[in-house]
Amino acid sequence: MENIALIESFSEFKDDKLIDRVTLMAILEDVFRNALKKKYGSDDNFDIIINPDKGDMEIWRNRVVVADGEVEDENSEISLSEARKIEPDFEVGEDVSEEVKLIQLGRRAILALRQNLISKIHEHDNTNLYKQFKDLIGDIYTAEVHHVRPKAVILVDDEGNEIVLPKEKQIPSDFFRKGDNVRGIIENVELKGNKPQIIMSRTSEKFLEKLFEQEIPEVFDGLIMVKKVVRIPGEKAKVAVDSYDDRIDPVGACVGMKGSRIHGIVRELGNENIDVINYTTNTQLLISRALSPAKVSSIKIDEENHRADVFLKLEEVSKAIGRGGHNIKLAGLLTGYELDVIREGSPAEDEDVELTEFSDEIEAWVIEEFAKIGLDTARSVLNQDVADLVRRTDLEEETIQDVMRILKEEFED
Incomplete structure (x- = not known):
């Protein structure tokens, strides 16, 4: 594969991910330098020129000409006879720049280059996403319901970012359908592996x-x-x-x-x-x-x-x-x-007290059961027979006995 064709395939990522030109060039250079280090042991004497907009790239290897038989480092030095194959008038001590084609790195290295590039771009995207939503913690955000799961609703914003609204962060009466717009605050951004997970809340103060x-x-x-x-x-x-x-x-x-x-x-x-x-x-x-x-x-x-x-x-x-x-x-x-x-004070013998005033001691649903049969004051309940109350309500005898005890204590006090 020629350099231009490879760069054209790499530059697709720029359009897909909307990465700016400078960032893409930096990622590409980093990926290629890693490949050169693996191939030649060092990338210090290589110049990489990338133009992702045009879809071209050049890699130049710089070496110093030494006399035949005196090459100690093949990566940074070239013998006089090899240098003169490039240009016939080279002399010892001069610098030689030779273009390196990607095909020289080998097919496996090129495949590794592509995988490395994908990984670097995902890492870049995740880092940017993490920073973006970290700055939004505590702010109201709107996203669309993409999927409703038993333990969470998965939302997607206009840029395609996934946001999680856990069940415990939903208001009990919340009911969502696919396509609904949901408002909440960005409560947290957690890193799951290298991928940020954005947490929304509707229950937060x-x-x-x-x-x-x-x-x-x-x-x-x-x-x-x-x-x-x-x-x-x-x-x-x-x-x-x-x-x-x-x-x-x-x-x-x-x-x-x-x-x-x-x-x-x-x-x-x-x-x-x-x-x-x-x-x-x-x-x-x-x-x-x-x-x-x-x-x-x-x-x-x-x-x-x-x-x-x-x-x-x-x-x-x-x-x-x-x-x-x-x-x-x-x-x-x-x-x-x-x-x-x-x-304040205690009711006189002929006074009565509303059952609702005991809501700190008697559960609301129990008070409602008495109200269903017309008993809404303390004395109206105390004047009833326990067995009769069991028959007329959905309450257990033990529950009724507890209520009787609470009401009696009020009047005894």
């Missing part, structure tokens, strides 16, 4: 923060700061916001008229309930705001252990705890304090 930047101009412009974000993906989130400008209402700006601004974010996150609160350095006030929509009566803070006793009226307890305990859990994460709810 950073994703919600970046959505605020995208959807709310004042956040994008830096007029409103997102101080902290906590989430239970697909269920509930709390976002603390602040502004240095007293004329701007950060919560109002983020929520928008009748929720117009935050609606798009909620929809993107599978109808995740988002509470936006004003950030403050006043710990008591921050805890009180974080427990919204519940109205807190008072708070006792233990700074040393980062705990707080939150005192609430009976009708506010269920609001503070929230469905599945999500509200109080997120409030604790947002404030950095472990929050303990303290019910």
Whole structure:
């Protein structure tokens, strides 16, 4: 195979991989010099001239002319008689440049050249891809669903790069079909062998923060700061916001008229309930705001252990705890304090308590089972016969006994 034909086949990689001319020349020269080292022991006395745009290349071997019988290094020296076969007027001590055809390296060496080139170009592509997406970590990115697997969704961007959205990084309500456009943040880039694996996430707090930047101009412009974000993906989130400008209402700006601004974010996150609160350095006030929509009566803070006793009226307890305990859990994460709810006072003998106020002790689905048969207060359950409740609900006797015990303790206290 002649030099030009080989270079023409190599230059195909330039078009396929969109490698710039300078980079391709550097890769080609590196590949050829490795081949020359294997063939001649050294490439120090070789000049390589490559023009991939025209599809041509020249390799020149430079040697010094020495007297016949005095050649010590055949790679760097040439005898006078051999030199004069190239040009008849060469003399001892002169430099001889002789063109080397690739065919002289041998067929196996040429095949190795091609494999080495492919490897180098893939290595170059992977390095560039790794650097490109490392710089995008924490940014929102959009890609198209290419394949849905049980443990991950495989996405492809406009440049054909593969991105992985693992099952645990998906919002529970997410459902994707081939061809869907998916938004998430680039969470990490991992090297699997020499190939980078790009990981996307839709459950990260950073994703919600970046959505605020995208959807709310004042956040994008830096007029409103997102101080902290906590989430239970697909269920509930709390976002603390602040502004240095007293004329701007950060919560109002983020929520928008009748929720117009935050609606798009909620929809993107599978109808995740988002509470936006004003950030403050006043710990008591921050805890009180974080427990919204519940109205807190008072708070006792233990700074040393980062705990707080939150005192609430009976009708506010269920609001503070929230469905599945999500509200109080997120409030604790947002404030950095472990929050303990303290019910104010105890109900009189003729008073009753809503079952939902016991959601921190009784699971929501159990409360729903009682509600199905019209029992939604503590006393309405306590006045029932256990055997009758077993018959009328889908609850086990042991579960009903546990509920009875919890309700009785409330009134005994």
